[in-house]
Amino acid sequence: MDVIEQTRHSSYMIVMKHLVSKTNTSQSRIAESQESGKFTKPYLELDVDRTDISLIALRRILRATDMYARDLAREAGLTAVQLRVLQIVAEKGRATPTELSSRMSVTMATVSSLIKKLEAKGLLTRRRSTTDRRQTDLEITSAGLTKVQAAPDALQQKYVKQFEGLEEWEQAMIVAVLERVASMLDAEEIDASPVLAVGDIHHTH
Numbered sequence: 001m002d003v004i005e006q007t008r009h010s011s012y013m014i015v016m017k018h019l020v021s022k023t024n025t026s027q028s029r030i031a032e033s034q035e036s037g038k039f040t041k042p043y044l045e046l047d048v049d050r051t052d053i054s055l056i057a058l059r060r061i062l063r064a065t066d067m068y069a070r071d072l073a074r075e076a077g078l079t080a081v082q083l084r085v086l087q088i089v090a091e092k093g094r095a096t097p098t099e100l101s102s103r104m105s106v107t108m109a110t111v112s113s114l115i116k117k118l119e120a121k122g123l124l125t126r127r128r129s130t131t132d133r134r135q136t137d138l139e140i141t142s143a144g145l146t147k148v149q150a151a152p153d154a155l156q157q158k159y160v161k162q163f164e165g166l167e168e169w170e171q172a173m174i175v176a177v178l179e180r181v182a183s184m185l186d187a188e189e190i191d192a193s194p195v196l197a198v199g200d201i202h203h204t205h
Helices: 003-021 029-036 050-076 080-092 097-104 108-120 142-150 155-164 168-184
Strands: 124-128 136-140
Touching: 050 080, 050 142, 050 155, 080 097, 080 108, 080 124, 080 136, 080 142, 080 155, 097 108, 097 136, 108 124, 136 142, 155 168
Parallel strands: none
Antiparallel strands: 124 136
């Protein structure tokens, strides 16, 4: 077994131990085996139900995303998409609608709607560019900066930071697995943006 395979095997065993050590409310084969003490060490493939494990992992991702959205709404009064807009503008103090559209991979119509909502909240202002009168610059207000600073740590930034810290082979493996999961759920053709948010991005702004 080469180094990469050893690493993958070790990671797999760590995940297995983590999953079976958790208390699950659903009576899956994992929970039943855990309660009855039927697990052997090391955990063999026959000891666990991979389908259950995959569903538990998916459920945790969905719950983490939903819980973050609720925390963000409660603590900052924003959606994850709105917070992302403010974060991008706050990076340099200003940004253009075109930049937002490009960075977030959304249409200009969606950007326009987001800007209007954030303007109404007093978090963004629009000014005519001093260098190009045809262009509009977006600037974050002091209230907008306060919202960004007060918001709970962005789930998306947590993921990005950890993902970018992985080895290239592991990044490629995760991408391949996630794309495969999307395909299995007939979701590969769904229009999506690189924003970790629940629901349709066009209806969460």
